[in-house]
Amino acid sequence: MPFVSTKFFQPIPRPNLVARQRLVQKLNQILADGRRLTLVCAPAGYGKTTVLAAWLGQLGAEWPHAWLSLDELDDSPQRFWAYLLSAIQRLEGIAASQTLDSSIQVLQNNSDTDLTALLTDVINALSTHSGHYLLVLDDLHSLQNQQIYETLSFFIEHLPPCLHLVIATRVDPPLPVVRLRARGQLGELRSADLIFSVAEAGDFLEHTLGLDLPAAAVQRLQEKTEGWPAGLQMAGLTLVEQESAQPGHAPGISADGQQRYILDYLFVEVLQRQSPAVQQVLLATAILNQFDASLARALTVVFDAQAAESVSPALLQTLENANLFLVPLDDHHSWYRYHHLFAELLRHHLERNHPQQVSALHNAAAAWFWEQWQRSDSGPEQRQYRWLEAAMQHALLGGDVATALTWFKATWQQAAHESQVPLVCSWLEKLPEQQVQTDLAINTAGSWIYWLSGRYYEAHTYLQRTFKILGVEPTPQGVADLPAEHAHILTLLSFFTMRSGEIANAFFFANRALETSMPDEHLGRGVSGFSLANLYRLDRQYTQSYDTFAQAYPHLILGKNYIAATSSVFYLAQIDLHRGHLARAEQTCRKALAEASNLQLEHLNNIGCIWLALGAVKLAQNHLEEAEDALQRALSKLRYTHMDDMKRVLYLNLWQLETLRGNLPAAQKALDLALEAAQRLDFVLLQLESGACQAIHWLENGEETRAYAWLQVIQLERILADPRHAEYYANLSAPAARILIHQRRYEPALQLLNAVLPVAAADERRYDQALLLLQRAALYLCTNQRELAVQDVQSAVSLSAPDQFVSLFLLCDPAVQKVLVTLQPQDAVQQLFVSQVLQAITREAPTPQRPSVDLVEPLTERELEILVLIARGYSNQQIADELYIALFTVKKHISNILGKLGASNRTQAIAKARSLSLL
Secondary structure (H helix, E strand, C coil): CCCCHHHHCCCCCCCCCCCCHHHHHHHHHHHHCCCCEEEEECCCCCCHHHHHHHHHHHCCCCCCEEEEECCHHHCCHHHHHHHHHHHHHCCCCCCCCHHHHHHHHHHHHCCCCCHHHHHHHHHHHHCCCCCCEEEEEECHHHCCCHHHHHHHHHHHHCCCCCEEEEEEECCCCCCCHHHHHHCCCEEEECHHHHCCCHHHHHHHHHHHCCCCCCHHHHHHHHHHCCCCHHHHHHHHHHHHCCCCCCCCCCCCCCCCCCHHHHHHHHHHHHHHCCCHHHHHHHHHHHHCCCECHHHHHHHHCCCCHHHHHCCCHHHHHHHHHCCCCEEECCCCCCCEEECHHHHHHHHHHHHHHCHHHHHHHHHHHHHHHHHHHHHHCCCCCCCCHHHHHHHHHHHHHCCCHHHHHHHHHHHHHHHHHCCCHHHHHHHHHHCCHHHHCCCHHHHHHHHHHHHHCCCHHHHHHHHHHHHHHHCCCCCCCCCCCCCHHHHHHHHHHHHHHHHCCCHHHHHHHHHHHHHHCCCCCHHHHHHHHHHHHHHHHHCCCHHHHHHHHHHHHHHHHHCCCHHHHHHHHHHHHHHHHHCCCHHHHHHHHHHHHHHHHHCCCCCCCCHHHHHHHHHHHHHHCCCHHHHHHHHHHHHHHHCCCCCHHHHHHHHHHHHHHHHHHCCHHHHHHHHHHHHHHHHHHCCHHHHHHHHHHHHHHHHHCCCHHHHHHHHHHCCHHHHHHCHHHHHHCHHHHHHHHHHHHHCCCHHHHHHHHHHHHHHHHHCCCHHHHHHHHHHHHHHHHHCCCHHHHHHHHHHHHHHHHHHCCHHHHHCCCHHHHHHHHHCCCCCHHHHHHHHHHHHHHHCCCCCCCCCCCCCCCCCCHHHHHHHHHHHCCCCHHHHHHHHCCCHHHHHHHHHHHHHHHCCCCHHHHHHHHHHCCCC
8 A cells, every 4th residue: 555655744944934943952952862752742833843844954964854744544553653664764774674664564464463563573673773863753643543652652662772753742642751751761842942932923023924023013912922823923914914014013912812712813814815716725625634736626616616727736836935824745845734723723714604515525525535546446556545535534524424335335345355454444433323223235344344353242243233134033044045145144154153162053154155155256155165164174074174275265366355365275284284285285385375476465464374384384394494484484474463373373383493403492482472372362272282382392301390280281181081072182182192101101191192093093184193103102112012113103104204294203202213213114105204204313414515624513505505695796685586585594594604604794704615615
C-alpha cells in the first residue's frame, strides 16, 4: 500500500517569519542536554508547527531530521507505525536499514503483527547507528487508539541513543511524561513559552503582515490577544485592508473577551473581506483534511458552478500568499491543508450559515474519492486504500448510508484478503447500527471480519444475528434446507462449533457447506474445504485431511484467501512428514513458494508457514544448512505475528537444529521461546508437548530431577490406564518412555511404547513409528534383549531409508547407534541410508574442497563459496541472491569466516585467504 507523501512534508518557514530566537535557543539546549523527548504542548493557534519548522531550518547538518504529520485516519497501530518507520527511513544515514525495510513491509501487508517484537528489532537496529537524528510527530492529539500510545510508550522508554523524538500536540498525551520529566529526559515548550512577547508581536505585525503600528498600538493588541499568535494574526488581517486604519488603531475587541470569542469575531472580519468566489472556495473545502485544485473544484460546484471554474493551482497559491492559513503539503504546492484552527472556524461558519450544504459537500467529496479509488484499483501494490477510506468516511458524514453500505459490500472481501482487516473493522464500526442489524450481507461480512481479526465474541454476535435474519436455528436440523448461497455461513458456523468442542456438529456444517458450494465459488469451496480438512486432522483421519487440504488449496488461491492457502500447505507438508513422505512434502513446499512468487505474495507473513514446513523436512533429513536457511526465513516472517501455534513449532524445530549442532545455549533459548508461545495458546496438550522437549533437554544436560518431575505433570499413570489416553497423548509417549528408561522403569516404558506404536502404525505415521521403534530398541538393549533391539532398529531403517529420516538416528541413544554398525540392510537403499547415518554420526566437520593447512578449524564448502564471492566484491544481499539463501545465513557464514581466518573485516579476510591459497 503506497504512502501519502504529503504526510512527510516539512512545512517551509516563510521568508518574513518572526525570528523567535529565545524558543530556538531553548530547543537547542534540550538537544545539548541529551534529553530523549521534546514535548511541544499547547492549544490550537499557538504556532507549534511554525516554531518547529523554523527551528529545523536552523539546525546544522549534524542533526538530520524527518517530519510526520498525523491525522485521525492514522488512528490504527499498523498504519501509524508504518508511517513512523517510513519517516525514520527518510533520515539521511538510516535509509539503507534492512530491518526498517522489512518492518515497514510487514506493517503494510499484514494485519496481524506483534508490534512489541517488531519494535524491539527496530530499536536494536537503530541502536547500531552513530550520530544524531531527529523525528517530529505533528498533531499527535489526532490519535485516540490506546494501543498506539502503549507501543509508542514502549518505543520512547527504549529509544535508541541516536534518535531524539519531538511531539507536537494540543493536549498531554498518555505517555510516560511524568517519569521522563523526573529522569531529566524530557524537554518541554508550553503555551506560556509560545505566546508572543510585545517585541515579537511588533515584529510579526510589521514584517509578516506589513503593518506599521506604533508601539502603543502593538502593546494594546498583544495584551488583548494575550500574545496568542492565531488571535494576533487574525487581528492583523482585519487591519491590513482597513483604509481607515490610523496609527494607534486596533480592532474593537472587548478587553475581557475570551480567546474563542475574539477569534470568531476576527474570523468573520477576515472572511467578509474576501471576494464571494474565494469565500465559496474556502467554505466548500472546509470539510477536507487536505485538498488539491481538482478536489476543491469538485466541491465548490456545490455552492456555485461559476465560482468552481475559477479554482486552479494558481488560485490556491494566491490564497497562500495572502496569509489565509493555507499550509502547503508538498514542494510543488499542489496539495494543501488549512491551519487546524482556521479549518475549525471555517467548518463552524459553514455549519452555522449553510447547514443545508454540508451533506452535499461530503457526498461530493465521497464521489471524488471513490473515483480516485477506482482509478488506482490495479493491484495490491498500487491500490490506494486511502482513497477508499476517505470515500467511506465522507459518505457516512454526508448521511448517504445506502452508498456507504453498497461500497462496503463491494470491497470488504478484497480489502480483507489484502491485509486490510483493521481498516474493514473500522468501517464496520462506523456503519449505523439500525441499518446493520437487518442486513444479511453486512452481518455475514461482520462475522468473517471479526473472526479473521481474532475478535471471536464480536464475530459470534454477528453470526447469531445472521441466523436470526435468515429465520433458522444454527443447528444441523435448522440449517438442513439452507440454500446454497449461504454455504459460507455454514463454514463459519463449523469454525465456531469446532472451537467449542462440538466436533460432530462441526463435521456436519463443514460437509454441508462444501456440498452446497457451487463449483466456481472458489472462496466458499476453499474455506469450507479448509475447515473440513482441519476437522479431519484433529480427528486423526490423516488421509482424508490430506486429500481435503489438497482439494481446498487451488480454490483458496483463486479466491485470494492466502492466509488459509499457506496454512493448507503447512498442514499438507506436516502430514507428509509424519507419514514419511518427505520428498513429496518438499515438493509441495517448493511448488507453493514458486506460486507465491508468481503471485507477488512474498511480502505476506503467512509465507513463513511454508518456509517452516520446508525447514522441518530438511531438518528431518539432516540437511542442516538448508534447514537453517528455511527456518530463518520462516522466523523473519512469523516473529512479528501473533500466530503462536506456528511460532511454537518453529522454535521447537530451531531447538532440534541447535541440539544437532551441539549448541546447547542456543537450543535452550529456542526452547524458552517455544514454551512462551505454547503458554499464550492456552491449549493444555500443546503446552505438555512443548514441555516434553524441555524435559528431554534437561535429561541431556544432567538435570534428571527436573526431567523426572515432568512425568508427574503429564499424569503418566492415567495415560497407561486407558489406551484412549495413549492415543490422545501420542506425541508425549516417546519423551516419556525415554525418561522412564533413564529411570530404569522398563516395564511402564514398554507398556507405553506398546500402546502407542499400533496407533502410529494405524495412522500410517512412518516417521513417528521409526522414532518409537528406536526408543523401544534402546529399552531392549538396557534389558539385554539385543535380538529384539536389532529387529526394531531394522524396522526403523526400513521405514526411514526411502525418505532419509537421518536426524532420528542422530538423536537416538548411542547404544542404538552402535547397532547400525553390525546391521545387515535388506536392500541397496537401506544400505546407502545406514552408511549415510554412520557417516553423519562420526563426521566432525565437512571437508573443504580447497586446502586450509594453517587454519585451526577448516572452512566448510559453503564458506568457501561465500569467500570467493566476497573476493569478487559482492555485497551481503548479492551473495544471498546468488546462492538463494537468507541474508541472516550469509551474515552468520561471514562471521564464521572472519573468526576462522582471524580477520576483523573483509579486506583482512581476503588477504589471509590468498596467503593460504584459498583464493
